[in-house]
Amino acid sequence: MQFGIFTVGDVTADPTTGRTPTEHERIKATVEIAKKAEEVGLDVFATGEHHNPPFIASAPTTTLAFIAAQTERIILSTATTLITTTDPVLIAENYAKLQHLSDGRVDLMMGRGNTGPVYPWFGKDIRDGIPLAIENYHLLHRLWREDVVSWEGKFRTPLQGYTSTPRPLDGVPPFVWHGSIRSPEIAEQAAYYGDGFFANHIFWPKEHTERMISLYRRRFEHYGHGSADQAIVGLGGQVFMRKNSQDAVREFRPYFDNAPVYGHGPSLEDFTSQTPLTVGSPQQVIERTLGFREYVGDYQRQLFLMDHAGLPLKTVLEQLDILGEEVVPVLREEFAALKPAHVPDAPNHASLVAAAGGPKDSTVHAAADDVTGRSPEEVTR
Amino acid sequence: MTRRIAVVTAGLSRPSSTRLLADRLAEATDKALRLHGERTELDVVELRDLAHDITDNLLTGFPGGGLATAVRTVSGADAVIAVTPVFSASYSGLFKSFFDVLEEGSLAGKPVLLGATAGTARHSLVLDFAMRPLFAYLRATVVPTAVFGASEDFGSNAAGSLAERVDRAGRELADLVLGREPSGPVDPFDNPTPFEQLLAGGS
Numbered sequence: 001m002q003f004g005i006f007t008v009g010d011v012t013a014d015p016t017t018g019r020t021p022t023e024h025e026r027i028k029a030t031v032e033i034a035k036k037a038e039e040v041g042l043d044v045f046a047t048g049e050h051h052n053p054p055f056i057a058s059a060p061t062t063t064l065a066f067i068a069a070q071t072e073r074i075i076l077s078t079a080t081t082l083i084t085t086t087d088p089v090l091i092a093e094n095y096a097k098l099q100h101l102s103d104g105r106v107d108l109m110m111g112r113g114n115t116g117p118v119y120p121w122f123g124k125d126i127r128d129g130i131p132l133a134i135e136n137y138h139l140l141h142r143l144w145r146e147d148v149v150s151w152e153g154k155f156r157t158p159l160q161g162y163t164s165t166p167r168p169l170d171g172v173p174p175f176v177w178h179g180s181i182r183s184p185e186i187a188e189q190a191a192y193y194g195d196g197f198f199a200n201h202i203f204w205p206k207e208h209t210e211r212m213i214s215l216y217r218r219r220f221e222h223y224g225h226g227s228a229d230q231a232i233v234g235l236g237g238q239v240f241m242r243k244n245s246q247d248a249v250r251e252f253r254p255y256f257d258n259a260p261v262y263g264h265g266p267s268l269e270d271f272t273s274q275t276p277l278t279v280g281s282p283q284q285v286i287e288r289t290l291g292f293r294e295y296v297g298d299y300q301r302q303l304f305l306m307d308h309a310g311l312p313l314k315t316v317l318e319q320l321d322i323l324g325e326e327v328v329p330v331l332r333e334e335f336a337a338l339k340p341a342h343v344p345d346a347p348n349h350a351s352l353v354a355a356a357g358g359p360k361d362s363t364v365h366a367a368a369d370d371v372t373g374r375s376p377e378e379v380t381r
Numbered sequence: 382m383t384r385r386i387a388v389v390t391a392g393l394s395r396p397s398s399t400r401l402l403a404d405r406l407a408e409a410t411d412k413a414l415r416l417h418g419e420r421t422e423l424d425v426v427e428l429r430d431l432a433h434d435i436t437d438n439l440l441t442g443f444p445g446g447g448l449a450t451a452v453r454t455v456s457g458a459d460a461v462i463a464v465t466p467v468f469s470a471s472y473s474g475l476f477k478s479f480f481d482v483l484e485e486g487s488l489a490g491k492p493v494l495l496g497a498t499a500g501t502a503r504h505s506l507v508l509d510f511a512m513r514p515l516f517a518y519l520r521a522t523v524v525p526t527a528v529f530g531a532s533e534d535f536g537s538n539a540a541g542s543l544a545e546r547v548d549r550a551g552r553e554l555a556d557l558v559l560g561r562e563p564s565g566p567v568d569p570f571d572n573p574t575p576f577e578q579l580l581a582g583g584s
Contacts, residue, residue: 134579154582184569185579192576204443211570219573265440274445 001335002346003328004044005037005320006079006236006303009057012310015258020310026056027063029313033306034067036317038074040324046079046109046303049086051118054260061094068102075348076102079198079236079303080111080179083140084132085122087156092143092164099169104349109177109198109234110137112186128155130185137178141193144173147364163364170359175347177234177301180212187212191219196232196346199296202305203261205274209235210295217297230344234301235292238277241322245280251315252279259309282326289327290334298339300346302331383420384558386410387458391428391465391476392498399498400427402530402547403464406496409551410462410558417559424458426451428475435475438482448482456487460558461521463512464496467504471511472497480519489520492557494550495527505529524553 007030013020021029034045047064050057057063064076076098081091091108099106112129113119119126135153142149143164152158168174177196180186181204190197197216199209213233220231240255242248249268256268256279271277278288289302304323307316345351353359388407392399403425411421428435434448444452455461465476480488495512497504508527516523528550534543 130579131582138580184573188573188576188579203441205445205449208443215570215573223576262441266437266445270437270445271441274443 001299001332001339002043002075002301003323003331004042004046004075004077004301004303005033005306005323006044006046006048006077007033007057007305007307008048008079009050009055010260010308011054011056012260012308013258014310014312015254023056029307029316030056030063031067031070032313033316033320034074034076035070036320037324038071040320041328042074042320042324044075044077044301044303046077048079049082049111049113050115051082051085051121052115061098064106065098065101068098068105071105073105075105075107077107077177078109080109080113082113082118083110083136084112084129085118085124086136088136088140089143089156089159089162089164092140093166095174096144096164096166096168099174099349100166104169104172104353107175107177107348109179109196111179112183124155130183131155133186134189137176137189141173144168147362165364167362167364169349170353170356171362172349172352172356172359174349175352177232182208182212184212184215187216188219191216191225191231192223194220194223194225196234196300198234198301198303199236201236201276201292202238203275206276206292206295209276213296213299226344227342229297229340230342232301232344232346233296233299234303234346235296235299236276236303236305237289237292238275238305239285239289239319239323240279241282241285241319241327243281245284248279248281255309255311263309282322285327286330286334289331293335293338298335298343300344382563383422384414384459384563385422385424385454385457386460386462386554386558387455388423388425388462389428389455389464389476389479390425391473391479393429393466393473393475395429397429397466398530398532398535399464399466399496401535402496402498402528403462405543405547406462406464406494406528406551406554409547410460410494410554411551412548413552413555414558417555419555419559424454426454426479428479431479432475435478435482439478444482451479452483452487456483458491459561459563460492460494460554461488462494462496462554463516464498465512467497467499467507470504471507472515477515480515483519486520488516491521492524492554492561493521494524494554496530496550497527498530500532502529502531502533505531522557524550524557526550526553 011026037045048057049060177198178190179198181200201209217228217231221228240252278285390400390403414421431448434446438444465472526549528546
């Protein structure tokens with residue numbers, strides 16, 4: 001099982017000091033957090049994508065490539081990539097490039113985005129959210145699997161004889177997850193392709209997650225990718241820990257009460273009982289997290305939201321220490337002991353290459369040109 | 382057959398004349414349905430008790446606490462009786478907020494009986510100028526008679542009295558309910574749109 005963190009890159013005032021970090025500080029902090037995640041033994045670092053203040057999460061491949069250059073082992077992912085408003089041709093190019101630069105340490109999570117004006121800013125309409133997600137991903141899927149693509153759809157200019165470069169590393173596209181809080185169409189989409197499905201699992205009660213995952217598993221089996229319990233499931237989660245649970249609650253409460261999404265709403269206690277949020281001791285986090293398995297089955301990836309709502313970098317790094325040292329090692333052991341042998345791990349580059357029968361260079365060399373009838377390689381030879 | 386009627390009432394005081402009107406409308410509907418040999422199950426949703434949960438739902442996007450049950454009750458009902466006090470020339474904010482947090486389409490095609498209360502009959506057009514447009518937007522099937530209860534109505538027996546209007550409204554709602562099969566909303570999780578259809582641009 002993979003454990004990691006995901007960030008939305010919000011620039012939020014620390015409610016205990018009133019100080020708001022600069023974009024520069026927040027961007028640099030994100031890199032520190034990713035490096036720390038690798039250092040404490042986590043498997044995945046994922047960043048969101050936003051195109052408006054107060055976020056610094058635009059240009060995710062720049063961030064991820066910079067982190068890839070400073071890490072060795074951790075998988076770099078997105079949470080989420082806006083498949084609705086981003087040109088799938090650019091996604092194909094950018095993430096294939098990142099795959100080469102990081103030696104295969106990359107996967108993606110597709111999402112639609114819920115910020116109304118972002119759609120028109122990128123020439124789209126939020127009412128087309130689901131059709132955009134479906135058409136754009138279908139094109140992306142082909143661009144990574146077919147060397148030459150001719151295509152026509154509803155939402156972007158047609159392609160004639162287009163080759164997306166670079167081709168995926170070793171001929172194997174990055175693994176893709178599809179994220180959604182509440183749209184059954186997205187669970188259906190993930191199941192159709194045999195891709196992973198990731199439930200946000202932060203903002204809504206567990207019953208919603210349970211329904212989404214159960215639909216995805218059922219349809220995964222329907223489309224012939226394996227049995228329902230072999231579907232690839234990821235979950236979000238949100239925790240804040242201190243040695244003594246009372247200290248955790250006392251320290252986290254002002255951040256919770258003023259958090260951008262649910263702040264000034266339900267009490268910390270209500271939200272903790274209604275959603276998977278856990279504020280307490282490492283042992284409480286371990287017990288709650290192990291409990292997720294009871295309603296989604298054996299799953300492959302657990303990401304925690306750790307750096308949000310104005311929590312200072314120092315605190316976030318301390319949280320990562322606790323997560324990496326006290327929580328994840330226990331969870332790894334416990335989840336592994338419970339998981340039946342026929343339930344697969346999350347696919348990664350190595351396993352996908354192995355499943356494809358080994359690495360193959362998929363470079364597409366330029367065709368002969370019209371004038372000389374020879375390719376550039378032949379001319380220079 | 383048992384018909385489930387959800388009675389949504391937004392009165393704030395205890396006792397509340399809004400609740401009083403809601404109960405009389407429910408009683409009239411129940412009576413009319415029984416005359417046709419139907420059984421009824423009346424579920425009263427007191428919005429006052431859910432005021433905090435409704436505000437939380439506006440902020441978090443999901444119904445917590447007792448609100449989740451109330452939302453299920455209303456969207457799963459065969460008919461809805463919705464009654465609000467008049468605040469500042471319209472339905473109350475709490476009443477509107479409850480209908481704001483229902484899933485889109487929850488009331489589509491559902492028979493709905495409207496009622497409102499106020500201190501004087503001068504507010505009675507709230508039924509037609511505020512409530513009907515709201516429920517038209519929600520695509521509910523609203524019965525022709527909506528009932529307004531001013532304070533003075535609770536002490537009058539004149540022709541066209543409250544009792545008469547309540548009975549007529551109850552009969553109208555019962556007639557609508559009788560003309561339909563009991564229905565719950567289609568669950569998109571039980572019946573997902575197949576992907577080939579989504580890919581072909583369908584929904």
